[in-house]
Amino acid sequence: MDLQEYKIKIYPLKSKLFRFAKRILDHTEEAEDVVQEVFIKLWNRRDKLDEYRSVEALAMITTKNLCLDRIKARRYPVENMDNHRRFIENMPEELNADHSDLIYGIHQAIKLLPEQQQMIIQLRDIEGLEFGEIAEIVEMNENAIRVALSRARKRIRELLTKTKAYDYQGN
């Protein structure tokens, strides 16, 4: 694979890889570093990339592994608010403060999930991947993925109904 082909096939994955890394790491700069590292790793294996059935899956797996390595290497939990901040900044004007609280709440709810569930929510509900693809990336069987996904979704719903119940009380 030469640079031209690499740019056409691999470069367009960058935002998807970035979102995935950011979901796991919850840190913009670290996620960028990871994506750069993934791109270099793939570039170093450019002669063998054609042998893989899906380069995208390979890229996602590499991203996942690098992110998990980084989390293991962390000595302190990273308290990062930049997701929330960016959301408030980019919020369409017709939405009110309740909405931003809710978005923040969903963020927090996902952040509190086990890493595997976070990844699965990201890959399924945000990126819209098939179970087969997700199975390959997170290295779990499809059934286990469905179970994890169900748990994650229910946790988010729990948060939403709690928030809403509080809302109605307030009104």
Next chain:
Amino acid sequence: MTTREIEALLEKYFEGNTTLQEENILRKFFRSADVPDHLKSYQEMFGFFIEQRVEQLNNPVFEKNLSDLLVDEPAKTINISAISHRNRFVYITAIAATILLMIGLFFTYNQDVFKSEKTNHLNANQELAYAEASEALMIVSANLNAGLKQVDRLQTVDKAMKNVQLLNRFYQYQSIIINPDEIQQKSINSK
């Protein structure tokens, strides 16, 4: 899609049993304006997922770094550990600084360690000589300063002496005026 069907789909969704197509139906439904009140909270959830997918990696620095790194040369691999990572850079700098500091301190306090006994002995003499020489020079310098002050006073004496000379001349001329013969005789005698 009726509300009933949506509710059934939602149930399936929370069990993790919906297909991508069914999830798309849910997404579309919740994006529309007419969502019944009791389902409104799910609207936030699906809206959140859609919003999350929009985020792009748009960092010019990232693009530049990457295009600098990826060069189309066959069989050239990039050593990831050689690339400066934010964290790694800080660690390496800290370690390097510590090592340099330790080396510096070691040499400062153990200068004799690397010298042989002989030079050590010589050195002791040299140091002694140096110490004595500098002490002597310090005394000389201090006394010289004191002496220079005295010299300053000498200059006032000089001035006074000039006045005295003037007085002397005055006496000479006076004696010439009073006893010209005597002076002449004296000058002849001196010749």
